[in-house]
Amino acid sequence: MTISVLSVASEAYPLVKTGGLGDVVGALPAALAAHDVNVTTLLPGYPKVMAAVEGAAALHDWPDLIGAPARLLSGTLGGHKLLVLDAPGYFAREGGPYGDGAGRDWDDNWRRFAAFGRAAADIASGAVRGFRFDLLHAHDWQSGMAPAYLRFAPAAARRVRSVMTIHNIAFQGRYDPGIFASLALPDRAFAVDGVEYYGGIGFLKAGLEAADAITTVSPTYAGEILRPDFGMGLEGLIRARAGRVHGIVNGIDPAVWNPATDPALAETYDRTSLPGRAANKRALEAAFALEPDDGPLFCVVSRLTWQKGMDVLADTVDALVAGGGRLALLGSGDAWLEHAFRQAAERHPGRVGVRIGYDEALSHLMQGGADAILIPSRFEPCGLTQLYGLAYGCVPVVARTGGLADTVIHANAAALDARVATGIQFDAVTHESLAYAIALAIQLFAEPDRWASLQRAGMAADFSWDTSGRRYAQLYRELLSA
Numbered sequence: 001m002t003i004s005v006l007s008v009a010s011e012a013y014p015l016v017k018t019g020g021l022g023d024v025v026g027a028l029p030a031a032l033a034a035h036d037v038n039v040t041t042l043l044p045g046y047p048k049v050m051a052a053v054e055g056a057a058a059l060h061d062w063p064d065l066i067g068a069p070a071r072l073l074s075g076t077l078g079g080h081k082l083l084v085l086d087a088p089g090y091f092a093r094e095g096g097p098y099g100d101g102a103g104r105d106w107d108d109n110w111r112r113f114a115a116f117g118r119a120a121a122d123i124a125s126g127a128v129r130g131f132r133f134d135l136l137h138a139h140d141w142q143s144g145m146a147p148a149y150l151r152f153a154p155a156a157a158r159r160v161r162s163v164m165t166i167h168n169i170a171f172q173g174r175y176d177p178g179i180f181a182s183l184a185l186p187d188r189a190f191a192v193d194g195v196e197y198y199g200g201i202g203f204l205k206a207g208l209e210a211a212d213a214i215t216t217v218s219p220t221y222a223g224e225i226l227r228p229d230f231g232m233g234l235e236g237l238i239r240a241r242a243g244r245v246h247g248i249v250n251g252i253d254p255a256v257w258n259p260a261t262d263p264a265l266a267e268t269y270d271r272t273s274l275p276g277r278a279a280n281k282r283a284l285e286a287a288f289a290l291e292p293d294d295g296p297l298f299c300v301v302s303r304l305t306w307q308k309g310m311d312v313l314a315d316t317v318d319a320l321v322a323g324g325g326r327l328a329l330l331g332s333g334d335a336w337l338e339h340a341f342r343q344a345a346e347r348h349p350g351r352v353g354v355r356i357g358y359d360e361a362l363s364h365l366m367q368g369g370a371d372a373i374l375i376p377s378r379f380e381p382c383g384l385t386q387l388y389g390l391a392y393g394c395v396p397v398v399a400r401t402g403g404l405a406d407t408v409i410h411a412n413a414a415a416l417d418a419r420v421a422t423g424i425q426f427d428a429v430t431h432e433s434l435a436y437a438i439a440l441a442i443q444l445f446a447e448p449d450r451w452a453s454l455q456r457a458g459m460a461a462d463f464s465w466d467t468s469g470r471r472y473a474q475l476y477r478e479l480l481s482a
């Protein structure tokens with residue numbers, strides 16, 4: 001039996017992406033189609049998303065959706081069904097999906113994403129003629145109210161199952177209790193097993209409490225968030241619902257991330273033609289004004305934040321250069337970290353190149369041209385850049401946490417001898433252990449056979465969506481038969 005799922009998210013590649021959430025939501029429809037699951041994606045009508053549904057006729061109107069009018073439009077996303085919530089009062093703004101160009105969050109984010117969640121629940125439960133879904137799958141706090149609205153719908157409404165996925169627990173959508181009156185929920189929803197969260201309202205909390213199942217994006221992280229240091233206030237709830245928590249690792253979309261076909265590369269290559277990477281290394285050096293040489297070239301493609309351990313990396317750049325390495329960094333985020341990396345580039349001209357900003361094509365060239373990618377995250381639900389690194393022969397050097405622990409095989413002596421190692425892991429996110437991991441990478445790089453073995457083993461690993469798509473499909477079926 002084919003299952004129809006409404007996937008509800010604030011980002012989906014290629015229409016809107018600020019990070020890994022966009023990649024995963026963009027890849028899910030194809031990943032699940034192979035397992036007899038029909039996915040329709042619902043996105044907010046940001047200007048770029050609206051451009052993709054230009055001229056579409058309205059399928060439904062909400063005269064007053066949590067305080068502003070909205071309509072529903074349809075289009076396609078990579079050949080799969082797309083629904084767009086056109087609500088100009090909420091989404092027709094310049095800037096990013098969550099804030100203005102200067103990075104300040106919009107003051108009315110609670111209203112924007114409450115409206116989004118409300119619309120999702122209406123659509124899933126059949127309020128829009130022509131649409132009927134078996135299950136609603138919500139991603140991150142921006143969609144967290146959708147399962148809550150389903151749960152607190154009038155008793156007569158059709159029961160629709162729901163799944164809440166945590167991609168990043170650090171962002172929780174936490175607001176003052178004063179907004180409750182505007183959410184159009186029954187009074188009983190303001191309760192510890194409802195939308196109430198430490199005296200206020202929690203959007204992610206609401207979704208986690210209401211959903212029939214909770215998933216996160218790696219098995220290790222699913223275990224970590226039971227603990228206070230990773231659960232960030234939600235660990236109690238997650239422990240209470242532990243029987244419903246599943247860790248399903250992300251895959252990568254081979255149509256977008258494949259070094260044999262990638263149009264962003266200077267030269268395409270595969271596992272049998274690794275020397276083809278040299279042309280990409282030269283192009284990368286040119287793009288970052290680095291001295292061309294054959295020594296180890298590290299890269300970073302990351303949000304510049306505490307989560308990603310970028311403060312520790314900033315303290316370790318000098319050691320990396322002193323050891324004979326070079327660094328190309330692409331990222332944006334906290335102003336003080338952007339400043340620290342700009343200064344590092346000034347200290348080490350030709351050895352450290354920094355590009356502050358967001359550049360999708362350049363991120364592909366970095367994976368295709370750098371020798372290793374550094375990912376010193378303090379927590380990492382799954383991580384995608386290490387998966388791209390593995391697929392591209394750009395050896396990941398990662399903190400042993402979350403999905404990084406699950407997807408990289410550390411180059412210890414036994415793994416190297418068995419030729420199964422795919423990268424380097426280190427334990428504590430400190431200057432000392434990161435410097436040690438970088439030194440180990442430089443040492444292994446100096447042994448070309450060993451290094452090529454790391455690259456080839458990584459490129460041979462299977463991170464396609466096939467296995468994970470099957471697991472989501474299985475979970476949906478279990479929930480529908482319960």
Ligand SMILES: Nc1ncnc2c1ncn2[C@@H]1O[C@H](COP(=O)(O)OP(=O)(O)O[C@H]2O[C@H](CO)[C@@H](O)[C@H](O)[C@H]2O)[C@@H](O)[C@H]1O
Pocket residue numbers: 018019020021023024167168217250301302303330331332357358359360363380381382383384385403
């Ligand atoms: N400056 C830049 N220019 C171009 N591209 C850039 C960029 N900065 C980052 N990216 C891209 O954004 C994505 C980042 O994805 P990650 O999974 O590594 O982390 P993120 O924290 O965003 O995702 C959260 O959700 C995902 C999805 O579940 C989890 O894997 C992860 O652990 C979790 O923190 C990658 O595609 C990367 O290439």
